[in-house]
Amino acid sequence: MNMSKGKLLIDVGSTYFKVCTQDHLEQHFRNFNKSIHDDLTQKCGAIIDKFDKQDIHICSSANGGLSTLIIGVTHTFSLKYATNIAFNSGINIIDTVLYQDIEEASIPSDLIDVVIVVGGINSRGDVFAEPLFNYLKGIDYSNIVYVGNELDAESIKANIPNIAVLPNIIDDRLHIVEEELKTYLTNLYQQDIMGKQDIKDLYDITGNQIYSTPYIVNRTLPLVDAKFSVVNPFILLDIGGATTDIHYSKDLVEDNIVTENEFDRLVFKKLGVYKSRESLIFAAKSNEFVGELLMHLNVTENIFADHSDKATHILMQLAIFLVLCKMSNYHQAYINLKLLAINSIVLTGGITKVLSQEEVEDIIAFFYTKILTSEHRPVTIMDTDYAIWTLGSAS
């Protein structure tokens, strides 16, 4: 474990706590009938008491991410750009609406964390009008931000209460301008974590700012080379209880339009093995190769109704396969990674506590053979002692 002397690092996940000192790591399954603070202090109080508040660092992904609705005027520019920026800010997209169809669009029933309105270059006015205002009246949302053309900004401000107005994300050459919206969304994500009462209570324990776990992991990536025998380029899969995060270097993406950071991140909100179990099973049943994979693993679909350790094992193997599918050309998604170009796959999160190296390699081999029809086999590296997040939070 690589960490500074005298620090206590705590990661609060949706399913587990991980607590790490210089020479000791432990994890605890969360008790969902208790607040995080009470559960943590009961299980780890003895360790926590040994440290000064200033030496305790906490990160959390227990908020499950933000839900977003993007309203834009085209698929190629406004919706694509806003979606790209949102993904790279750690936001989970739940829906997009093409403005010309807004009068027929269904109204989301759930609370939306943030609505993004975007469209038109700055010299193009009169893009948004009554249909937008009427649609928004039917939506329950917490935040709304306008990043479209300047000419409509006044009318937007006058008609939509509490809307934040930021510079247009489309410049006059139709190129993306990412930074302002990205900062806004990243801050929102951070505020969401900090605003949760469960997390606020943790300031009783720490004198330091509580960060989101993905932020910490992203800080780690440039250091991963030094810690592990990783061969670049690599991807990092963090398969947890509620979500799956993929961190990847940007040269693995052909259609790379975000320019600022070396590494990007994608979140699959409903692809986890505990809290998101049902949606993972749904995704598995929709994949035409899963039957063959189950046969390869010597089980049948009945395993989905099972809650044994063996079923969790199988679900975790499925999660790896499905995530790789979502990143490949087989699944025409938002981003396709050049999976034949990667030399290493690093796995972190709860999955490393359950699956063996051989089981992971078996699934990766199945994926490369069946989906990419290739003999390519990236090196698999298991972050079994959570060194990834301790590297980031200690740095």
Place this chain on the structure above:
Amino acid sequence: MKVVTGVVGNDIHVVANRLIDLSLQARGYEVFNLGVNTYLEEFFDAAVETGAEVLLISSLNGEAEGWGREVKSLKREYKDLDDLIMVIGGNLTVGTGNAEEIVPKYKNYGFDIVCHQIDLNTGLDMLEEFIQQRDAGGQSK
């Protein structure tokens, strides 16, 4: 006046694309050049985002033939592009071809102005004439 231009389909004729861009600018148009290898949807989407009044697609060696057939149905999906002036130019068939056959075919695909193997400046003159006639009420879309 705003013009969206680019080379349609799997076509990398960048020199012609650049010449069209410069010629349009020299005539006072505000140009949004999508470059080579551009899909039809990107052209229409750029017209929506910019509020362009003209879409000028260029093509060489017949690449436009396959894409041209999709123009009408794709454009119908957009609710605010009825007044967009549609222009296509270049070599619109494989080999040489006969303009008397090619021009009506592309007009039937939904283009207002078709410039098959015509000098660039002549084609842009045709565009200006079309705009003048439209503004005078003699050319309806």
